[in-house]
Amino acid sequence: MENMIVVKDFVKKYGDYTAVDHVSFEVERGSIFAFLGPNGAGKSTTINTLCTIFEKTSGTLLVDGKDVSTQKDDVRHLIGVVFQESTLDQKMTVEENLRMHCHFYGLPRSVIAERIHFVLEIVDLMDWKKAMASSLSGGMKRRVEIARSLLHFPKVLFLDEPTTGLDPKTRAKIWEYITKLQKEKKITVFLTTHYMDEAEICNKVAVMDHGKIIAIDSPYALKRRYTKDKAHIKSADAPSLETLLKRHRLTFKREEDHFFIEFDELENFLKTLTEHQPYITDLEIKKGTLNDVFLEITGRDIRGD
Numbered sequence: 001m002e003n004m005i006v007v008k009d010f011v012k013k014y015g016d017y018t019a020v021d022h023v024s025f026e027v028e029r030g031s032i033f034a035f036l037g038p039n040g041a042g043k044s045t046t047i048n049t050l051c052t053i054f055e056k057t058s059g060t061l062l063v064d065g066k067d068v069s070t071q072k073d074d075v076r077h078l079i080g081v082v083f084q085e086s087t088l089d090q091k092m093t094v095e096e097n098l099r100m101h102c103h104f105y106g107l108p109r110s111v112i113a114e115r116i117h118f119v120l121e122i123v124d125l126m127d128w129k130k131a132m133a134s135s136l137s138g139g140m141k142r143r144v145e146i147a148r149s150l151l152h153f154p155k156v157l158f159l160d161e162p163t164t165g166l167d168p169k170t171r172a173k174i175w176e177y178i179t180k181l182q183k184e185k186k187i188t189v190f191l192t193t194h195y196m197d198e199a200e201i202c203n204k205v206a207v208m209d210h211g212k213i214i215a216i217d218s219p220y221a222l223k224r225r226y227t228k229d230k231a232h233i234k235s236a237d238a239p240s241l242e243t244l245l246k247r248h249r250l251t252f253k254r255e256e257d258h259f260f261i262e263f264d265e266l267e268n269f270l271k272t273l274t275e276h277q278p279y280i281t282d283l284e285i286k287k288g289t290l291n292d293v294f295l296e297i298t299g300r301d302i303r304g305d
């Protein structure tokens with residue numbers, strides 16, 4: 001089977017409130033898939049239902065062909081989960097936290113030490129095995145949680161906002177581990193985020209708002225479909241640039257000798273500019289972003305401003 005996760009017509013209601021509204025999507029085996037959306041979009045509800053923690057209201061949710069409602073134990077053995085909030089026991093050491101998880105998953109005693117070593121190596125925390133969980137920084141705790149989620153060799157890793165609240169350097173480190181797991185261990189990664197730059201790295205992104213998927217594709221395809229690239233040009237011959245842009249029917253705004261231009265294809269745009277090249281005194285190109293995608297579809301900024 002090509003798809004690791006298949007979700008069809010999934011609905012989740014809390015009382016009368018519909019948090020997830022007829023959502024369908026598929027996650028390809030071995031890919032990194034992201035749910036991108038503002039707070040309250042329904043991302044955690046979906047991830048928690050896929051992880052067998054919440055009960056669906058209706059629809060079908062399959063992980064590696066197993067139904068999350070009727071084959072819970074099978075699904076739990078297939079998946080590793082890192083929750084939004086830390087769930088480490090603060091009064092235990094890193095090793096004790098990991099050991100407890102091994103027992104929980106019924107791993108044979110003979111493999112436990114080796115597994116703990118293996119997962120701590122992945123997240124570069126071997127030296128911290130004996131440290132109390134309470135003494136670790138937020139980023140280190142998240143790394144231990146990632147290590148813990150890998151102890152039983154899951155096929156799918158679910159990460160609910162894995163880097164929220166972490167500093168940029170730690171976020172980059174966490175991403176290094178996530179991409180390593182995908183590439184080297186062939187693990188399928190499903191994550192939720194409201195960070196554009198993180199969604200950019202994923203193979204496929206489902207943009208979610210008010211419980212619905214409003215767009216789904218690769219970041220490149222989404223940007224190509226919903227956004228335009230922009231150029232800011234300063235010209236030493238503004239009248240001739242204006243004539244040129246009008247002749248090519250390009251959308252632009254002019255402020256004296258500054259031009260703000262939208263275009264579809266960088267290659268064609270640069271060709272258009274060839275004859276004007278000697279007069280360009282400054283040029284800045286800005287690519288469309290996933291935030292522009294969200295803005296284009298909803299009229300709102302994903303960060304809520």
Ligand SMILES: Nc1ncnc2c1ncn2[C@@H]1O[C@H](COP(=O)(O)OP(=O)(O)OP(=O)(O)O)[C@@H](O)[C@H]1O
Nearest residue numbers: 014017018019037038039040041042043044045046
């Ligand atoms: N247990 C609950 N009871 C009632 N409403 C809930 C419950 N859990 C979530 N909701 C509501 O469902 C909607 C979706 O919440 P969810 O946590 O899935 O969103 P999210 O996209 O993950 O946002 P966040 O990033 O804030 O976690 C929100 O409006 C939330 O208030």
